[in-house]
Amino acid sequence: MKIAVIGTGYVGLVTGTCLAETGNDVLCIDIDKNKVEQMQSGKVPIYEPHLDVLFERNIKANRLKFSTSLEEGLEHGDIVFLALPTPEDEDGSADLKYILGVANQIGKLIKGYKVIVDKSTVPVGTSEKVKAAIAKNATVDFDVVSNPEFLREGFAVDDFLKPERIVVGSSSEKAIKLMEKLYKPYVRSGNPIIVMDEKSAELTKYASNAFLAAKITFMNEIANFCEKVGADVDKVRIGMGTDSRIGKRFLFPGIGYGGSCFPKDVKALHKSGKDSNYNFQILDAVINVNARQKLVLIPKIENHFNNNLKGKNIAVWGLAFKPETDDIREAPALYMIDSLLESGANITAFDPEAMPNVKRKLGDKIKYADGMYNALENADALVICTEWSIFRTPDIDKMKANMQNNIIFDGRNLYDVKDIENEGFTYISIGR
Ligand SMILES: NC(=O)C1=CN([C@@H]2O[C@H](COP(=O)(O)OP(=O)(O)OC[C@H]3O[C@@H](n4cnc5c(N)ncnc54)[C@H](O)[C@@H]3O)[C@@H](O)[C@H]2O)C=CC1
Numbered sequence: 382m383k384i385a386v387i388g389t390g391y392v393g394l395v396t397g398t399c400l401a402e403t404g405n406d407v408l409c410i411d412i413d414k415n416k417v418e419q420m421q422s423g424k425v426p427i428y429e430p431h432l433d434v435l436f437e438r439n440i441k442a443n444r445l446k447f448s449t450s451l452e453e454g455l456e457h458g459d460i461v462f463l464a465l466p467t468p469e470d471e472d473g474s475a476d477l478k479y480i481l482g483v484a485n486q487i488g489k490l491i492k493g494y495k496v497i498v499d500k501s502t503v504p505v506g507t508s509e510k511v512k513a514a515i516a517k518n519a520t521v522d523f524d525v526v527s528n529p530e531f532l533r534e535g536f537a538v539d540d541f542l543k544p545e546r547i548v549v550g551s552s553s554e555k556a557i558k559l560m561e562k563l564y565k566p567y568v569r570s571g572n573p574i575i576v577m578d579e580k581s582a583e584l585t586k587y588a589s590n591a592f593l594a595a596k597i598t599f600m601n602e603i604a605n606f607c608e609k610v611g612a613d614v615d616k617v618r619i620g621m622g623t624d625s626r627i628g629k630r631f632l633f634p635g636i637g638y639g640g641s642c643f644p645k646d647v648k649a650l651h652k653s654g655k656d657s658n659y660n661f662q663i664l665d666a667v668i669n670v671n672a673r674q675k676l677v678l679i680p681k682i683e684n685h686f687n688n689n690l691k692g693k694n695i696a697v698w699g700l701a702f703k704p705e706t707d708d709i710r711e712a713p714a715l716y717m718i719d720s721l722l723e724s725g726a727n728i729t730a731f732d733p734e735a736m737p738n739v740k741r742k743l744g745d746k747i748k749y750a751d752g753m754y755n756a757l758e759n760a761d762a763l764v765i766c767t768e769w770s771i772f773r774t775p776d777i778d779k780m781k782a783n784m785q786n787n788i789i790f791d792g793r794n795l796y797d798v799k800d801i802e803n804e805g806f807t808y809i810s811i812g813r
């Protein structure tokens with residue numbers, strides 16, 4: 382099938398590449414000329430495991446191309462995916478300017494029947510707005526489908542190629558048939574394509590993200606409470622998670638959820654509720670608890686250094702909002718670093734993938750180490766913000782040789798408390 386993807390960021394690039402992988406002829410469009418040139422020269426602009434192999438293979442097979450021209454995209458694709466940003470607006474709502482801006486242009490440019498598929502995360506009712514914006518200028522027939530994306534960064538290729546479910550929201554039989562044909566190769570394991578109306582599809586996405594954010598937040602509160610009463614959150618987590626109604630996943634406490642989606646999506650759903658005269662009390666709590674949780678280690682660090690962090694050398698392991706990505710959007714590490722800098726600490730950081738992005742944001746406010754042990758040189762303490770696998774089984778002797786004080790503040794509970802204490806470290810983690 383002939384596919385156009387408008388917006389070749391994280392989701393657009395994974396969508397385009399994975400759709401090419403099953404033999405579709407894909408043209409990816411982006412407004413960012415540099416990014417398009419980079420992709421045209423065969424370079425993947427993001428770090429995402431396994432994406433490079435598929436990217437290369439499909440470019441070679443001539444099934445994956447790139448352009449800056451929306452007109453070209455609309456000429457090429459029978460199915461046109463919108464994978465455009467929906468960032469947080471000042472009032473917490475999802476800003477639809479990218480989606481509606483492109484929808485306005487689509488109406489002017491389409492010359493034959495197209496299925497316009499919204500892959501971006503958008504509030505309930507957006508597909509009607511997109512339809513209206515296209516219809517204003519269109520002289521040909523078209524359909525709009527809501528097809529939210531559930532991929533996780535770091536596992537994006539696998540999630541796209543073997544999804545647990547695909548949600549298709551549409552009232553058009555013709556569009557639904559096309560979408561089912563397109564996705565047939567991806568549901569061979571029997572996972573369903575769930576067809577529903579557009580509004581329910583749009584809400585399914587927000588409800589899923591908000592539920593997961595609430596699940597993490599609940600565990601963060603349980604962890605905080607564990608500290609008050611002397612319980613061990615790891616044990617509680619395992620005890621809870623073995624109940625299949627609760628499930629083992631997304632029960633890991635830490636320094637809050639971050640990333641490009643949970644924070645903005647929870648706020649956007651909360652705002653949608655407000656706009657419809659509904660007060661999502663549970664989301665109020667999720668937002669507030671998460672804001673507090675991002676800085677939950679700070680009082681512990683301050684306490685340890687008698688409220689004087691001035692001139693203290695703090696090493697930070699992990700900057701990305703989670704492992705296996707270079708994405709630093711809403712990364713808890715950045716909130717930690719801001720707070721530590723404000724208290725006068727010197728920061729030396731290491732992350733396997735995210736340092737270039739952090740350098741662009743923070744410049745020389747902090748130092749960047751070229752290895753995890755180098756970051757520890759003369760450190761008064763180590764703060765762990767992201768659970769990259771290489772941090773899980775470190776060379777303890779190297780750590781001790783480099784650090785000035787053997788103190789670890791662990792925001793991701795990487796080590797067994799007894800083991801690391803037996804190695805001679807003061808170890809402060811979350812909920813244990
Ligand atoms: N990042 C993720 O893991 C996931 C994101 N989503 C949703 O997908 C949507 C896109 O997210 P990301 O891919 O992370 O965004 P992104 O910010 O990585 O990429 C968006 C791309 O759109 C391009 N763009 C902006 N205006 C354009 C225009 N007028 N024409 C063509 N290209 C244009 C930008 O240059 C950028 O490359 C959002 O709604 C997000 O909530 C959904 C699931 C997962």
Ligand SMILES: O=C(O)[C@H]1O[C@H](OP(=O)(O)OP(=O)(O)OC[C@H]2O[C@@H](n3ccc(=O)[nH]c3=O)[C@H](O)[C@@H]2O)[C@H](O)[C@@H](O)[C@@H]1O
Nearest residue numbers: 530531532533534597631632633635638639640642702703
């Ligand atoms: O809409 C989106 O963008 C995506 O958002 C999340 O995916 P992602 O943001 O890539 O990452 P997650 O693995 O969900 O982690 C999000 C945050 O929660 C934190 N987290 C996750 C799990 C956990 O047990 N504890 C915890 O603190 C992570 O550290 C991270 O900061 C969802 O998992 C995807 O299904 C969704 O498509």
